[in-house]
Structure formats: C-alpha cells, structure tokens
Amino acid sequence: MKIVDKIGFDEILLQLAEEASELSQAALKLRRARMGINPTPITCEKANLHLLEEIADVTLCFGILNLSDTEFDYIEHTAKKKYRRWKKRLGIDKE
Numbered sequence: 001m002k003i004v005d006k007i008g009f010d011e012i013l014l015q016l017a018e019e020a021s022e023l024s025q026a027a028l029k030l031r032r033a034r035m036g037i038n039p040t041p042i043t044c045e046k047a048n049l050h051l052l053e054e055i056a057d058v059t060l061c062f063g064i065l066n067l068s069d070t071e072f073d074y075i076e077h078t079a080k081k082k083y084r085r086w087k088k089r090l091g092i093d094k095e
C-alpha cells in the first residue's frame with residue numbers, strides 16, 4: 001500500500017507544508033551560522049546537515065504526491081524559465 005492511499009492526498013499536502021516550513025527554518029539557521037553576526041551555538045556543519053535533511057524531507061513529500069509526467073514536465077519547464085530569469089536579473093545572461 002502506498003502512503004498516499006493510507007492517509008490521503010490532503011495529509012501529504014499538510015506534511016509538505018510542514019516540511020517546507022522546516023526547510024525554511026533550516027536555511028535561515030545555516031545563514032545565521034555562516035554570517036556569525038547573531039551567533040548561534042549550532043555549527044555551520046550541523047546547520048548544513050540539517051538543511052540537507054529538510055531538503056530530503058521535502059523531496060520525499062514530492063515523491064509521495066505521485067505527480068504525473070505532465071506535472072513533472074511543467075515543474076522542470078517552470079524551473080528552467082525561472083532560472084534563466086534569475087540569471088538575467090543578475091546580469092549574468094543578457095538574453
């Protein structure tokens with residue numbers, strides 16, 4: 001049995017939102033550890049590992065959502081478009 005069949009799509013969305021929030025917090029903590037302006041007892045190494053764990057959690061939720069090939073294609077296309085736009089804004093790409 002799949003996890004989504006056991007607890008339902010809406011609970012996966014809830015889990016994704018929770019994990020995305022934790023990912024956000026982990027990114028902020030790593031930045032704080034790296035900058036050292038407002039010191040934290042957590043080392044950069046531990047903060048980085050925590051970030052990787054939260055990326056894994058979010059990635060796991062994506063997998064459980066059981067997205068279709070069309071939806072994955074849309075995500076890939078959108079990410080590429082936004083990557084090009086970001087580079088353009090930074091003046092890296094002149095397109």
Ligand SMILES: [Mg+2]
Nearest residue numbers: 019022054057
């Ligand atoms: Mg998590």
